[in-house]
Amino acid sequence: MSKPGTLRVTTPSDREIAMTRAFDAPRRLVFHCLTKPELLKRWGLGPPGWSLVVCEIDLRVGGAWRFVMHGPDGTEMGMRGVYREIVRAERIVQTESFDDPWYPGEALNTTVLAEEAGETTLTIRLLYDSQEIRDAVLKSGMERGVAEGYDRLAGLLDSLRVGEVK
């Protein structure tokens, strides 16, 4: 059994949000899990109760991808985009936008897989059109953006705990 890694969320630049997570497997396998619909549907996207009901991937530059997720209360969330760059087992660059848009424009998603001693580090960077949009995502309390807020809050809570001990 592999041990679950720690999910880290950072803001590498004014317009970006990044997520990093390590997996105990070669990057070739991680790449399969990120790009093959039959595998993607198995680890899904979301908490228990959510499922990936539509997962279409045309894995070539200029090819489209489309996901639709169903929630336990009948909520439906659709996402789509186009592949811009594909380096097998190493790197994927794709656009992404939501059917029900909650920020203007598209985000550019860059996924990088780095392997060391059989362990793969997955990094997902999301680039938005402007700092205003990135900040709006961070403040919206929705989707990925919240994780950055969580990081800020975690730091704050740590400092508060120090205060309590005194």
Added chain:
Amino acid sequence: MAPDRLDATFAALADPTRRAILARLAAGDASVTELAAPFAMSQPAISKHLKVLERAGLISRGRDAQRRPRRLEAMRLAEANEWLERYRRFWEGSFERLDALLDELKTKEKKRGRAKR
């Protein structure tokens, strides 16, 4: 928690001075003068930050009419933290399932490798 309240909380937490003020208030109530002391900032500038924190529900004012000490609203922080933890679990749940799937794929490959030999 209502989404607009969350917006206000994240906006309030996005500033280092305001985070420092909250950390200070975690050690105990403090007046505006006391809060302004560690910062190279005018009292009106600190008051502006305090207004943002107050609107976000992160601090409140004490009864003492003279000092008007500010107090940390710890419940509000705990609520925000709980909401954010749910969000983190949104991703972590998926990645834990991916861990399990990768284990399964590795085992299958090993078996296939042995069968070939």
